[in-house]
Amino acid sequence: MPAAEGTAPLAVILDQAGLDGLLTAIRAKGWRTIGPRVADDAVIYDEIETVADLPMGVGDEQKGGYYRLKARGDQALFGYTSGAQGWKRVLYPPRQKLFSAKRTASGFTIDPMAQPDAPLALIGVRACEMAAINVQAKVFGDKDFADPGYQGRLKGALIVAVECTRAGDTCFCDSMGTGPEVGTGYDIKLVEMVGKAGVTYVATAATDKGAKLLKAAKGKPAAEADLAAAAKAVKAAAKQSRKMETATSAKLKDVPEHARWDQVAARCMTCGNCTMVCPTCFCTTVEDVTDLKGDHAERWRKWDSCFTVDFSYIHGGAIRTEVRSRYRQWITHKLSTWHDQFGQAGCVGCGRCITWCPVGIDITEEVAAIHDSTKGRK
Amino acid sequence: MAERKRPKLAVWKFSSCDGCQLSLLDCEDELLALTEEVRISYFLEATRKIEKGPYDVSLVEGSITTPHDVKAIREVRRQSKALITIGACATAGGIQALRNFKSVKEFIRCVYAHPEYIDTLTTSTAISDHVSVDFELRGCPISKHQLLEVLNAYLNGRKPNVPRHSECIECKANGIVCRMVAAGTPCLGPVTQAGCGSLCTGKDRGCFGCFGPMETPNTAALAAHLKELGCSGRDVQRLFRSYNANAEAFRKESETHG
Numbered sequence: 209m210p211a212a213e214g215t216a217p218l219a220v221i222l223d224q225a226g227l228d229g230l231l232t233a234i235r236a237k238g239w240r241t242i243g244p245r246v247a248d249d250a251v252i253y254d255e256i257e258t259v260a261d262l263p264m265g266v267g268d269e270q271k272g273g274y275y276r277l278k279a280r281g282d283q284a285l286f287g288y289t290s291g292a293q294g295w296k297r298v299l300y301p302p303r304q305k306l307f308s309a310k311r312t313a314s315g316f317t318i319d320p321m322a323q324p325d326a327p328l329a330l331i332g333v334r335a336c337e338m339a340a341i342n343v344q345a346k347v348f349g350d351k352d353f354a355d356p357g358y359q360g361r362l363k364g365a366l367i368v369a370v371e372c373t374r375a376g377d378t379c380f381c382d383s384m385g386t387g388p389e390v391g392t393g394y395d396i397k398l399v400e401m402v403g404k405a406g407v408t409y410v411a412t413a414a415t416d417k418g419a420k421l422l423k424a425a426k427g428k429p430a431a432e433a434d435l436a437a438a439a440k441a442v443k444a445a446a447k448q449s450r451k452m453e454t455a456t457s458a459k460l461k462d463v464p465e466h467a468r469w470d471q472v473a474a475r476c477m478t479c480g481n482c483t484m485v486c487p488t489c490f491c492t493t494v495e496d497v498t499d500l501k502g503d504h505a506e507r508w509r510k511w512d513s514c515f516t517v518d519f520s521y522i523h524g525g526a527i528r529t530e531v532r533s534r535y536r537q538w539i540t541h542k543l544s545t546w547h548d549q550f551g552q553a554g555c556v557g558c559g560r561c562i563t564w565c566p567v568g569i570d571i572t573e574e575v576a577a578i579h580d581s582t583k584g585r586k
Numbered sequence: 587m588a589e590r591k592r593p594k595l596a597v598w599k600f601s602s603c604d605g606c607q608l609s610l611l612d613c614e615d616e617l618l619a620l621t622e623e624v625r626i627s628y629f630l631e632a633t634r635k636i637e638k639g640p641y642d643v644s645l646v647e648g649s650i651t652t653p654h655d656v657k658a659i660r661e662v663r664r665q666s667k668a669l670i671t672i673g674a675c676a677t678a679g680g681i682q683a684l685r686n687f688k689s690v691k692e693f694i695r696c697v698y699a700h701p702e703y704i705d706t707l708t709t710s711t712a713i714s715d716h717v718s719v720d721f722e723l724r725g726c727p728i729s730k731h732q733l734l735e736v737l738n739a740y741l742n743g744r745k746p747n748v749p750r751h752s753e754c755i756e757c758k759a760n761g762i763v764c765r766m767v768a769a770g771t772p773c774l775g776p777v778t779q780a781g782c783g784s785l786c787t788g789k790d791r792g793c794f795g796c797f798g799p800m801e802t803p804n805t806a807a808l809a810a811h812l813k814e815l816g817c818s819g820r821d822v823q824r825l826f827r828s829y830n831a832n833a834e835a836f837r838k839e840s841e842t843h844g
């Protein structure tokens with residue numbers, strides 16, 4: 209819901225103590241706060257409680273198949289770009305129990321479902337990530353057959369977005385039109401301003417619940433100049449070293465026999481990392497398990513990948529046995545046929561598939577190669 | 587539910603360290619439940635009590651390394667309705683398959699005072715190189731969860747949930763930050779079958795390839811990347827030559843480096 213009608217959206221300036229107050233207010237209302245923290249040489253999204261859990265002074269360097277944390281030499285809490293895995297981990301967990309059942313004398317009964325966990329507060333959602341959450345919301349039932357798990361978790365969630373003021377080397381949200389300004393769907397938006405006088409946050413509420421929480425955090429009202437400075441800082445993140453040739457990428461379905469597929473197949477290991485880290489990839493497999501007696505059964509939904517052989521298994525065998533056909537399937541669906549299916553691209557330009565592909569295969573480079581060859585420029 | 591007849595289970599050992607059989611004993615909590623469902627008819631590691639064959643299910647650990655093994659495994663096959671091989675030794679020849687790359691005669695001469703007492707083959711090979719096998723369960727050692735899953739699937743007449751995709755998929759599902767990307771640690775995960783539960787990558791180690799080649803291993807692409815990370819040809823060869831040295835994809839890759 210929009211903020212109180214007729215008034216400008218509530219915008220305040222918080223210092224880090226104020227941000228801590230915001231986290232406290234969120235937790236007091238019963239949300240489980242998930243946000244960035246440093247673990248295992250990376251920024252991951254995990255349970256956080258206070259500002260002290262956030263990655264202070266931590267930046268990152270990312271390129272194809274490469275990720276390193278870098279000290280920034282300042283007190284920024286959101287100075288990294290995107291975390292190792294996105295919010296999909298919490299909104300659509302890698303293993304979900306769909307139901308369990310017990311055998312009875314006359315058949316079987318379905319066990320009652322467990323109570324849902326406490327609602328999530330996602331702290332530090334970037335523009336590309338917000339876009340990805342919206343893409344998945346569409347996948348999981350904009351039309352028919354809404355997925356109750358995803359939609360339920362998203363509906364209950366509080367989203368605190370953070371706009372980037374610096375792009376990573378694998379980012380290309382600008383060319384996908386998904387950032388660096390965060391689109392719709394958040395409750396509160398932060399812009400982190402790192403200055404000589406310290407670190408402050410220009411915080412804007414977009415919903416009533418966001419506004420209530422911001423009030424509780426007790427910041428001082430933001431002036432026009434603060435908002436303008438924040439917007440200017442975010443503009444800097446639109447300077448990106450990679451870009452997607454979107455006109456070509458939308459037409460990938462027209463080039464199934466392009467020679468590039470063989471070239472990328474020589475490098476691709478079909479390891480599936482790209483699909484696992486992609487914040488929009490949604491494919492799952494369903495696994496039925498039994499106990500030894502066969503009296504108790506469970507059905508689990510698990511993340512799957514179009515890079516596995518089983519993924520395209522139908523009666524008699526798998527369809528996509530070659531590496532080229534699996535890579536082509538992934539990138540073509542993501543960038544081209546997703547439009548037919550959902551009326552938008554399935555890629556938000558977060559760059560994770562580039563960074564976390566162990567051999568650094570680059571989605572923008574693959575499209576650029578096809579772009580160049582089809583334009584006769586090579 | 588109607589009582590079903592408990593199938594007879596046999597556990598056999600060839601050239602191996604016993605670690606995979608131990609995974610069965612390691613099932614502690616589930617072991618009693620398992621004995622209610624199967625009749626343990628032959629399992630020397632657990633009991634001296636032996637029942638004659640034929641057996642409904644045989645779990646076979648170990649590789650074939652002697653002329654005696656070759657005969658014995660044929661007899662096991664004859665006695666078993668279903669034969670499931672367990673572990674890297676049984677499914678690929680194990681670490682002892684390193685002998686396949688060298689002269690065994692030479693080893694025997696160096697090691698034994700009386701080489702004439704030694705009766706061995708020059709290779710260590712998988713059970714499936716000698717008899718037909720119904721299911722191969724990978725790992726060095728196998729995962730007890732996967733072992734239970736395979737027995738469970740057998741008992742309930744369904745397909746076991748044992749994926750053949752890469753370890754990376756399991757790694758990501760477990761929320762582990764990629765060691766290769768974030769720390770530059772050489773890792774066999776992209777070409778290795780999942781199933782271990784990310785034991786090594788979860789402890790800041792690269793994958794050692796215990797579960798053998800995944801379904802479509804692009805070992806050449808990984809090897810090229812390992813070299814970019816600073817591995818020498820010999821390092822790459824050594825990585826591919828461990829517990830699954832004789833698995834075809836790993837063997838071939840190792841032979842192109844050194």
Ligand code: SF4
Nearest residue numbers: 486555556558559561
């Ligand atoms: S395809 Fe790659 S860049 Fe696009 S959303 Fe997925 S991970 Fe991000």
Ligand code: SF4
Nearest residue numbers: 476477479480482565
């Ligand atoms: S593109 Fe990279 S991450 Fe994706 S399956 Fe191929 S090698 Fe793995």
Ligand code: SF4
Nearest residue numbers: 754757764765773775
């Ligand atoms: S640590 Fe190894 S197994 Fe895990 S994702 Fe990285 S390359 Fe794959």
